[in-house]
Amino acid sequence: MKISTMNERILSFPSGFLWGAATSPTQVEGHLENEWTNFTAIDGGNCRIACDSYHRYSEDVEWLSQLGLNAYRFGIEWSRLQSAPFAALNQNELARNVDLLDRLRTAGITPMVVLHHFSDPPWINAAGGWTNAATIPAFVDYVGKLVTALKDRVFIWNTFNEPDTYACVAYLLGGFPPQRKWKLGQFRKVVGHMARAHAQASRIIRREGLAGRKPQVGIAKNWTFFHAYKNFSLWDRAPAFVCHYTFNKFVLDAFLGGWRRRASTFIGLNYYGRVRFHHFRAMIPASGTPIKAIKDFGFVCDDMVERYPEGMEKILAYLRRKFRLPIYITEHGSASADENFRERDLKQNLAALHRSIQAGADVRGFFYWSLMDNFEWQFGYTKNVRKYNGSSATNPPRPFKP
Numbered sequence: 160m161k162i163s164t165m166n167e168r169i170l171s172f173p174s175g176f177l178w179g180a181a182t183s184p185t186q187v188e189g190h191l192e193n194e195w196t197n198f199t200a201i202d203g204g205n206c207r208i209a210c211d212s213y214h215r216y217s218e219d220v221e222w223l224s225q226l227g228l229n230a231y232r233f234g235i236e237w238s239r240l241q242s243a244p245f246a247a248l249n250q251n252e253l254a255r256n257v258d259l260l261d262r263l264r265t266a267g268i269t270p271m272v273v274l275h276h277f278s279d280p281p282w283i284n285a286a287g288g289w290t291n292a293a294t295i296p297a298f299v300d301y302v303g304k305l306v307t308a309l310k311d312r313v314f315i316w317n318t319f320n321e322p323d324t325y326a327c328v329a330y331l332l333g334g335f336p337p338q339r340k341w342k343l344g345q346f347r348k349v350v351g352h353m354a355r356a357h358a359q360a361s362r363i364i365r366r367e368g369l370a371g372r373k374p375q376v377g378i379a380k381n382w383t384f385f386h387a388y389k390n391f392s393l394w395d396r397a398p399a400f401v402c403h404y405t406f407n408k409f410v411l412d413a414f415l416g417g418w419r420r421r422a423s424t425f426i427g428l429n430y431y432g433r434v435r436f437h438h439f440r441a442m443i444p445a446s447g448t449p450i451k452a453i454k455d456f457g458f459v460c461d462d463m464v465e466r467y468p469e470g471m472e473k474i475l476a477y478l479r480r481k482f483r484l485p486i487y488i489t490e491h492g493s494a495s496a497d498e499n500f501r502e503r504d505l506k507q508n509l510a511a512l513h514r515s516i517q518a519g520a521d522v523r524g525f526f527y528w529s530l531m532d533n534f535e536w537q538f539g540y541t542k543n544v545r546k547y548n549g550s551s552a553t554n555p556p557r558p559f560k561p
């Protein structure tokens with residue numbers, strides 16, 4: 160496939176390269192029962208209907224086709240498939256997924272299935288979620304049953320989406336349910352338990368998932384660059400170092416360090432950009448820093464983080480050197496109502512990706528985030544992130560009516 164860039168240079172990508180878009184169940188499906196059902200985002204939105212993909216998934220497949228894509232990364236919601244630990248899979252829900260997968264196959268679209276994307280069944284959450292080690296065997300049991308049921312339709316499995324973001328926003332920043340703050344011990348537990356679950360699920364996928372094509376398995380790691388605004392300032396460097404250590408190094412080591420590297424056949428990379436610190440303050444809209452202050456520093460941000468296309472090359476080179484595993488860009492995109500901004504950002508990042516492949520990076524696909532505008536977790540539908548300071552999200556319990 161060929162892509163034309165800013166200066167209208169045509170870039171060729173390897174044949175067989177996957178060009179896709181991505182979504183997640185809670186953000187698009189609606190009508191689900193998990194910890195987000197009763198969660199009210201800062202703009203008053205909730206996920207109860209979202210994009211109604213639960214009913215309209217056949218239209219989603221048509222959109223993918225119309226866009227000329229040959230891949231779709233989407234999640235299967237655990238809470239729909241099992242009503243209790245170790246229970247049999249819900250056959251109606253399974254049939255819905257089979258229908259979606261068959262439609263994708265007919266349209267020539269390769270599925271990448273995500274097994275965990277920031278949500279769990281109520282009975283898992285009631286028992287402490289991923290802070291509880293008992294979640295590991297329950298998840299592995301679910302994965303085993305699902306893989307057995309879908310193995311002749313799916314061969315790329317993404318176990319966990321951004322364990323770092325999930326553990327951080329739920330247990331350090333208080334933005335995701337259960338909205339805990341500064342629970343570093345719980346953050347580390349969640350990451351550790353997910354890493355163990357990944358290794359065990361991976362063993363099953365690689366053993367059971369064989370249906371003609373060799374199964375592929377990996378996590379999607381969100382990589383954010385954390386940099387100091389001024390390198391000589393301790394107040395800028397210290398938070399950048401702590402964040403890099405906690406969210407990049409610790410998490411990569413947990414999932415891919417030592418023997419654990421063998422538990423992945425690929426690395427999924429979610430890459431959006433960077434965060435620069437000035438006097439302990441993260442200079443990005445998502446952390447509540449006023450847009451004017453960010454502009455005064457000359458930083459180019461979307462509604463969430465600073466754009467840093469050259470970072471795409473840097474992180475791909477780093478991952479290649481360190482792990483020597485194939486890579487999928489499992490998410491990239493920008494949050495902005497400005498179409499020109501989004502197009503420019505996409506072209507700059509694709510050009511950087513192309514340079515990386517030319518330089519030898521083994522990148523097998525690119526999934527744009529997202530196929531459609533959706534429920535952006537604690538920010539809701541309007542991403543009015545300036546109001547967000549990590550404490551304003553409310554979560555009043557309300558009865559759920561599908």
Ligand code: BGC
Pocket residue numbers: 183186320321324381429463490528535
């Ligand atoms: C997540 C998505 C989210 C996107 C944009 C990623 O961290 O996987 O669920 O919508 O970033 O913020």
